[in-house]
Amino acid sequence: MANKPKILLVYTGGTIGMIKDYKTGALRAFDFNQIQEKIPELQHLDCDISTISFESPIDSSNMNPAYYVKIAEIIEENYINFDGFVVLTGSDTMSYTSSAISFMFENLQKPVIFTGSQLPIGDLRTDAKENLITSIEIACARVNNKPVIREVGLYFEYKLYRANRTTKINAEQFEAFASMNYPPLAESGVHLHFNHHLLFQNEAKENQLIFRKNLIDDIVILKLFPGITKKVVEAILNIDNLKGVILETYGSGNALTETWFINLLEEIIQKGVEVVNVTQCAGGSVILGLYETSTDLKRIGIINGRDITTETAVAKMMYLLGENLSQEDFKYYFEKPLRGEISSEI
Numbered sequence: 009m010a011n012k013p014k015i016l017l018v019y020t021g022g023t024i025g026m027i028k029d030y031k032t033g034a035l036r037a038f039d040f041n042q043i044q045e046k047i048p049e050l051q052h053l054d055c056d057i058s059t060i061s062f063e064s065p066i067d068s069s070n071m072n073p074a075y076y077v078k079i080a081e082i083i084e085e086n087y088i089n090f091d092g093f094v095v096l097t098g099s100d101t102m103s104y105t106s107s108a109i110s111f112m113f114e115n116l117q118k119p120v121i122f123t124g125s126q127l128p129i130g131d132l133r134t135d136a137k138e139n140l141i142t143s144i145e146i147a148c149a150r151v152n153n154k155p156v157i158r159e160v161g162l163y164f165e166y167k168l169y170r171a172n173r174t175t176k177i178n179a180e181q182f183e184a185f186a187s188m189n190y191p192p193l194a195e196s197g198v199h200l201h202f203n204h205h206l207l208f209q210n211e212a213k214e215n216q217l218i219f220r221k222n223l224i225d226d227i228v229i230l231k232l233f234p235g236i237t238k239k240v241v242e243a244i245l246n247i248d249n250l251k252g253v254i255l256e257t258y259g260s261g262n263a264l265t266e267t268w269f270i271n272l273l274e275e276i277i278q279k280g281v282e283v284v285n286v287t288q289c290a291g292g293s294v295i296l297g298l299y300e301t302s303t304d305l306k307r308i309g310i311i312n313g314r315d316i317t318t319e320t321a322v323a324k325m326m327y328l329l330g331e332n333l334s335q336e337d338f339k340y341y342f343e344k345p346l347r348g349e350i351s352s353e354i
């Protein structure tokens with residue numbers, strides 16, 4: 009490429025955009041458009057950086073589908089004019105957000121890298137600089153005039169992950185994220201090393217970017233625990249207008265076998281509510297029918313979430329519900345990898 013890559017930094021909020029007021033000790037948001045002043049090192053990167061910031065940056069605990077749409081619209085509006093995107097959000101819900109963005113774009117041909125930090129950018133020991141600088145380098149990386157990354161990634165503490173495979177696992181250590189069921193896409197040491205064979209290969213013949221923003225949020229996560237009562241399950245499954253349930257089961261997809269429980273699930277599946285089985289375990293997969301405790305779930309037509317994370321199950325459910333599919337098609341597409349978020353065979 010003749011010109012320097014053009015990278016758009018999208019700042020939505022979170023710790024990364026804060027500085028410590030050394031007089032008062034309090035953290036406050038700073039004007040992100042002045043990022044180049046805060047991190048002069050950015051000027052040494054071989055790219056042109058532009059920034060765009062939410063008018064009122066948010067803590068990522070306040071993130072929701074309306075904000076997903078706002079982020080995705082910024083990317084869509086600037087897609088032609090930029091070579092890559094680095095999106096800064098708080099780390100708390102970054103896996104949910106980045107995962108949702110991965111579904112909202114089909115045929116993505118440019119990198120969208122999410123990052124943030126555990127310490128504010130103005131802190132002496134901050135992890136923000138490395139996370140931000142390397143994310144920009146990743147967004148700039150090209151081979152044969154094509155971006156190396158053509159999917160939504162999440163970079164934190166020397167590792168680039170497929171965003172829809174991540175979970176925030178630590179509120180203290182700089183290594184805040186893990187991707188238990190899929191190896192890192194790249195690792196940053198002395199060199200930036202890409203695991204090319206693990207990168208998302210877009211199989212579509214038609215490479216036009218498709219943007220979808222109809223997300224349906226009438227869903228619930230039902231996490232099983234020993235002793236869960238009929239009263240509680242009944243109340244949850246009878247939520248008005250409920251369209252989807254993510255059932256967090258034990259181990260390889262196991263649940264209590266009591267008749268009342270199976271009947272309640274069967275009833276709502278027959279009413280057209282989509283029910284997905286995901287495991288509470290951080291790693292590994294649902295294997296329906298492996299134990300007797302999951303054969304009934306299989307019989308009543310529960311969707312097999314295999315090794316998808318709960319965060320990504322939420323995002324994928326919101327996305328697929330917005331597509332108005334038949335129950336059969338919903339199951340088919342949920343169980344099929346669309347953006348590399350679920351393994352096709354275990």
Ligand code: ASP
Nearest residue numbers: 022023067068098099100
């Ligand atoms: N509470 C912050 C947030 O998620 C933490 C962070 O930025 O990492 O917005």
